[in-house]
Amino acid sequence: MxxxxxxxxxxxxxxxxxxxxxxxxxxxxxxxxxxxxxxxxxxxxxxxxxxxxxxxxxxxxAPAPHIVEAAQRALAEGDARYGPPAGLPALRGAIVDALARRGVSASAESLLVTPGAKTAVFYAILATVNPGDEVLLPDPGFPIYASMTRFVGATPVGYTLDVDDIASKITPRTRVICLNAPNNPTGGTFTQRDVDRLGDLVLQHDLLVVSDEIYGRIVFDDPRGFTPSIASLPGLLDRTILVDGFSKAYAMTGYRLGYALLPRWLIERATVLAVNGHTCTPPFVQRAGVAALTGPQDxxxxxxxxxxxxxxxxxxxxxxxxxxxxxxxxxxxxxxxxxxxxxxxxxxxxxxxxxxxxxxxxxxxxxxxxxxxxxxxxxxxxxxxxxxxxxxxxxxxxxxxxxxxx
Missing domain, CATH: 3.90.1150.10 (Aspartate Aminotransferase, domain 1)
Structure with missing residues (x-):
């Protein structure tokens, strides 16, 4: 029974x-x-x-026509076999250029392309958090952050979108601060001053950051058209895993395409983790991503x-x-x-x-x-x-x- x-x-x-x-x-x-x-x-x-x-x-x-056409063309050309575990060079190069426009100095060698941004977040937590650690994450926030944290045996500690509140939650067990701005579910975000102060906290307490920037281009009142990234600050690139993807800004939810920009000291082992987890991201999907980043943004x-x-x-x-x-x-x-x-x-x-x-x-x-x-x-x-x-x-x-x- x-x-x-x-x-x-x-x-x-x-x-x-x-x-x-x-x-x-x-x-x-x-x-x-x-x-x-x-x-x-x-x-x-x-x-x-x-x-x-x-x-x-x-x-x-709908995704822009040139994105759909790029995926169709790739399939018609037979580009549906295994690809490099870290991602196609063309896509990683396009991501480097896109990040540069947001003030982040990335190298293609530090990028890992993944089947969706959620996969990149999961890998980031698996690669940086040990059992018994504490992970600071937004509350209210995307529930998968806390779920993944508990899965690896760590403790999620919630914070509001206030730097003073974040500072008050840091303890000797804190390992990672998870950021998500603009935030799901509130739509709230951090100012440049907030991001600068967060960077100081990370350096002061020797922490790592997982910055989920999937909504980074969907901003309404910032004339730059994007939210500031903590990875753009001096000394923070080597402490930050910047996660982004194509589902939200490019309406490519079903394509399942994301990426992580990782510290140089972590990229090799994270790529091995990806090999164990998903082998590679479909090349025809990545070619659609190249078209998304390099084509018209209308x-x-x-x-x-x-x-x-x-x-x-x-x-x-x-x-x-x-x-x-x-x-x-x-x-x-x-x-x-x-x-x-x-x-x-x-x-x-x-x-x-x-x-x-x-x-x-x-x-x-x-x-x-x-x-x-x-x-x-x-x-x-x-x-x-x-x-x-x-x-x-x-x-x-x-x-x-x-x-x-x-």
Whole structure:
């Protein structure tokens, strides 16, 4: 008879052999709540309900034609065999040039191309963090950072996007600071002054940095068009693993293409780790990445402009709504309104509130508890989806909270 081992989330049998139980470390991994909410939303749609999807952080914009054509051309030419584990020289060269435009002096020999930025983050943590270490990471923040940290036997320690708070969390056990700016789920970011102070902390305490810059080009109010990178500071390049990818700015989510810029002392062993993990990233996908970086950037600029319009719409719609405080996100494509006033007035939990928005108003969004304890009074609203979903969804959210306060 089949049963379920709830501790390890692994199917077992009542008369199982010891070898069939799976590794206990799997219990430390957690998933992404967005996929669970999406599944529930799809069930409602199957029943004929209309759902506005504000839960998934995936741009519903098409990759630029020259990117698609590059991938198709590579496949037509048979470029679907094994490639160099660290990545194609053409792509690594294009990444070096792209980083230089952001003030980061990289060398192609220090780059590792990966199947998605998430893989690069995982490798970075595997390569730098030991059991018993502490990893400082944003809270609220992308849940996979904490999941990966626990998986390697280390302790995640949350911080808000405030340098003083980060400084207060550093202990003798701190090994790595994980940065993500602009941030998922808040859209918050660091100023150049903040980044300078973070660099001082890293040098003072002899730390390493994993800087996830996947949203680095999706910024709305910085005239440079990108957020400052800690890897651009003197003395920090050799202490930083800079992670980026093509999913967000280039709308290439299904291509699964990312990279890590690693310290010189780490690149050789990290490449061996990659050989053990995925062998290589598909060459035809990498050639699409070359086209993305070296071709016209009009599609990126147009997408960011449209996302800024949506951001402004959401902030304006929620301004003055009872029980809701919506800070203006500086980048990425998320708003993270604080609804603590509505929670106090209604007696609902944040999960109950998100559930009612889905079942009563047909709006799928995420409760902030899925992003850490610091998100307990927030809702993540993704405005990267279909434009009509954003418009109708935010109207429904505003109406819901107004009615809740009546």
């Amino acid at each position: 089949a049963t379920t081992n709830l501790d390890n989330h692994i199917p077992t049998t009542t008369r199982e052999a010891p070898h069939s139980r799976g590794a206990s470390r799997l219990a430390s991994l957690s998933g992404e709540g967005a996929l669970d909410v999406l599944s529930r939303a799809r069930q409602l749609e199957a029943q004929g309900r209309r759902v506005a999807h504000l839960e998934i952080g995936e741009p519903q914009f 599609a990126v600029h147009a997408m960011v402009a449209e996302l800024k319009r949506r951001r402004d719409l959401i902030v304006a719609k929620l301004r003055g709504v009872p029980g809701v405080d919506c800070p203006t996100p500086a980048g990425a494509f998320y708003a993270f309104p604080d609804v603590s006033g509505a929670l106090r007035a209604s007696g609902l939990t944040i999960r109950q509130l998100a559930d009612r928005l889905l079942t009563e108003r047909g709006v799928a969004l995420l409760p902030g508890t899925g992003f850490g304890a610091g998100g307990a009074t927030g809702l993540r609203i993704s405005f990267a989806g279909v434009a009509d979903d954003v418009t109708t969804g935010i109207d429904a959210v505003a109406d819901f909270f107004t009615a809740l306060a009546a």
